[in-house]
Amino acid sequence: MIRISNVSYAIAGTTILEDIDLAIPSGGVTALIGPNGAGKSTLLSLIARLLPLSSGTITLDGLPVDRTPTRALALRLAVMAQEGSVASRLRVEELVGFGRFPHHRGRPRAQDQAAVAEALALFDLEALADRFVDTLSGGQRQRARVAMAYCQGTDYLLLDEPLNSLDIIYARALMRTLRRIADDRGRTIVVVLHDLNHAAAHADRIVALREGRLVADGPTGEVMTTATLQRVFGDTIPVAEVDGHRIALHFV
Amino acid sequence: MAERGWTSPKARLLLLAAGAALSVLAFMTVGLKGGLAFALELRAVRLAALVEVAVAVAVSTVVFQTITGNRILTPSIMGLDALYSLLQALAVFTLGGLGYAMLPATAKFLGEAGLMALLGTALFLPLLSRRGDIPTLLLAGVVLGVLFRSLSLMVARLIDPNEFAIVQSARYADFNTLDATLLVPCLGLTGLGTLLVWRARHVLDVMALGREAAVGLGVAWRRSATALLVLVGALTAASTALVGPVAFLGLLVVALAERTVGTVRHGPLLLGAMLLAVILLVGGQTILAQLLDNVLTLGIVIEFFGGLAFLILITRRRR
Numbered sequence: 303m304i305r306i307s308n309v310s311y312a313i314a315g316t317t318i319l320e321d322i323d324l325a326i327p328s329g330g331v332t333a334l335i336g337p338n339g340a341g342k343s344t345l346l347s348l349i350a351r352l353l354p355l356s357s358g359t360i361t362l363d364g365l366p367v368d369r370t371p372t373r374a375l376a377l378r379l380a381v382m383a384q385e386g387s388v389a390s391r392l393r394v395e396e397l398v399g400f401g402r403f404p405h406h407r408g409r410p411r412a413q414d415q416a417a418v419a420e421a422l423a424l425f426d427l428e429a430l431a432d433r434f435v436d437t438l439s440g441g442q443r444q445r446a447r448v449a450m451a452y453c454q455g456t457d458y459l460l461l462d463e464p465l466n467s468l469d470i471i472y473a474r475a476l477m478r479t480l481r482r483i484a485d486d487r488g489r490t491i492v493v494v495l496h497d498l499n500h501a502a503a504h505a506d507r508i509v510a511l512r513e514g515r516l517v518a519d520g521p522t523g524e525v526m527t528t529a530t531l532q533r534v535f536g537d538t539i540p541v542a543e544v545d546g547h548r549i550a551l552h553f554v
Numbered sequence: 555m556a557e558r559g560w561t562s563p564k565a566r567l568l569l570l571a572a573g574a575a576l577s578v579l580a581f582m583t584v585g586l587k588g589g590l591a592f593a594l595e596l597r598a599v600r601l602a603a604l605v606e607v608a609v610a611v612a613v614s615t616v617v618f619q620t621i622t623g624n625r626i627l628t629p630s631i632m633g634l635d636a637l638y639s640l641l642q643a644l645a646v647f648t649l650g651g652l653g654y655a656m657l658p659a660t661a662k663f664l665g666e667a668g669l670m671a672l673l674g675t676a677l678f679l680p681l682l683s684r685r686g687d688i689p690t691l692l693l694a695g696v697v698l699g700v701l702f703r704s705l706s707l708m709v710a711r712l713i714d715p716n717e718f719a720i721v722q723s724a725r726y727a728d729f730n731t732l733d734a735t736l737l738v739p740c741l742g743l744t745g746l747g748t749l750l751v752w753r754a755r756h757v758l759d760v761m762a763l764g765r766e767a768a769v770g771l772g773v774a775w776r777r778s779a780t781a782l783l784v785l786v787g788a789l790t791a792a793s794t795a796l797v798g799p800v801a802f803l804g805l806l807v808v809a810l811a812e813r814t815v816g817t818v819r820h821g822p823l824l825l826g827a828m829l830l831a832v833i834l835l836v837g838g839q840t841i842l843a844q845l846l847d848n849v850l851t852l853g854i855v856i857e858f859f860g861g862l863a864f865l866i867l868i869t870r871r872r873r
Contacts, residue, residue, distance in 0.1 A: 347766075350769075350770060351769065352766050352769055352770070371774075372769060372772050372773070372774050372775075373772035373773075373774070374772075375772065376770065376771055376772025377772070380770060381766075381770045382770075383766040383767070383770070391812075391817070391818045392818060400759075400760060400763060400767075400771060401771070403756070403760055403771045403772070404771055404772040407756060408755070408756025408757075408759070409756075451770075454770075454771070
């Protein structure tokens with residue numbers, strides 16, 4: 303369980319998050335949605351202790367994220383932040399292997415190698431294992447980064463816009479894989495998504511932010527309504543139902 | 555995954571080690587004349603000093619480049635050795651030439667090295683929020699370097715001309731007149747610093763991925779970066795104290811090491827950079843002194859090629 307209480311965050315006087323109170327239950331896929339600048343990435347970074355918490359508390363299974371040793375947290379929570387600089391001259395297998403660092407601190411054992419092999423297979427990266435990361439396309443690199451976070455083998459997996467630069471087939475494959483990881487292995491996955499329909503199709507819960515405030519939090523079916531989406535995005539988005547799937551018609 | 559045979563990092567490191575051993579052997583034996591024991595002892599002391607400088611420069615450069623997220627900037631390009639010269643000028647100025655000369659050399663050096671580690675960390679820690687932003691870091695380095703050099707020049711003008719000679723001797727890279735009194739403390743400090751960096755080599759691998767990725771993988775970024783910057787400051791002091799500032803040596807050896815060893819892992823990279831620095835300094839000194847009869851000084855040759863490497867790296871950085 304991730305419990306967020308009274309969290310506010312400001313950068314140079316500009317409020318990014320205001321009074322967020324939220325509980326993300328263990329297990330399942332939770333999607334974080336909202337318009338640009340809503341504070342989704344900031345919230346994710348605060349949970350993952352990538353940004354310093356200035357007010358409020360965030361706990362992970364009861365552990366305060368800002369006061370728990372970062373190494374102990376790395377065994378419980380893995381995070382894929384939005385792409386920063388890309389490490390050059392690293393092979394895909396090496397990059398994914400870094401996910402095991404919290405477990406072996408530099409001396410990989412047999413079970414670490416097995417975990418890397420499993421992650422490469424799961425994210426369809428076996429053919430790319432020996433390629434240098436800086437020779438990959440954006441989408442391939444994105445998959446390698448998700449595989450690295452998965453490889454960390456933690457109960458909680460936080461992903462910031464993992465579908466960035468993935469084509470439609472790989473985007474769907476990745477969401478299905480996340481779904482499977484959550485269902486079969488009991489992992490808790492929190493994912494920032496831009497595409498409402500991926501959230502609708504694969505997430506159990508949707509948390510919606512707007513201008514730094516929490517506007518919706520509930521089971522996917524309850525959030526995926528025209529009325530709620532109106533409150534989140536400030537515009538009318540028709541929602542249709544096709545073959546039992548809620549679909550936001552945001553492109554018409 | 556890893557290449558085997560003569561192209562594997564291990565084989566390349568062995569070749570470098572052979573090259574370094576050959577350089578050391580040549581340095582000790584070529585052109586020996588006169589009293590053998592005396593000449594060998596003299597050479598052994600100078601060899602130890604050259605190796606110490608090579609290791610200190612190589613290790614501090616690799617560490618600095620990894621924490622600041624680039625392979626172009628080095629502690630000396632950022633003005634850290636100019637800071638050391640400034641500290642020395644200030645010490646001479648406040649204590650007087652005689653007072654400065656009368657201080658025990660080891661205590662003086664350790665004090666300066668400690669101050670360097672402190673000041674260097676205080677200066678560069680705030681810059682780490684700009685990690686990977688090379689133009690900004692470069693600008694900061696140029697400004698800091700000019701500032702320290704002008705300040706030590708200004709202090710030098712305030713000093714008595716006789717005492718100025720003491721400062722002057724510490725300002726230029728000079729591989730012929732080494733300060734032998736400092737050899738033992740410098741060797742000790744470099745050994746200790748290198749050992750600590752070696753133990754952190756896996757953490758350095760992770761830190762090379764960037765702050766966010768490293769924190770996600772359980773590396774206490776701020777604590778590790780601070781500790782490593784302290785080591786960079788101490789190692790820079792240990793090399794500057796012996797031969798004076800060498801701006802581009804670190805840049806040259808790390809750039810060459812990365813291409814020769816062919817991996818970005820810090821274990822092989824550190825070893826490769828150290829071995830290449832030994833080849834460059836010890837081998838270079840042998841060639842210049844024995845074959846070319848000292849028509850050029852090693853400092854100038856290294857600055858020339860290092861400067862070229864710097865320009866090439868800067869102009870080719872297009873990503």
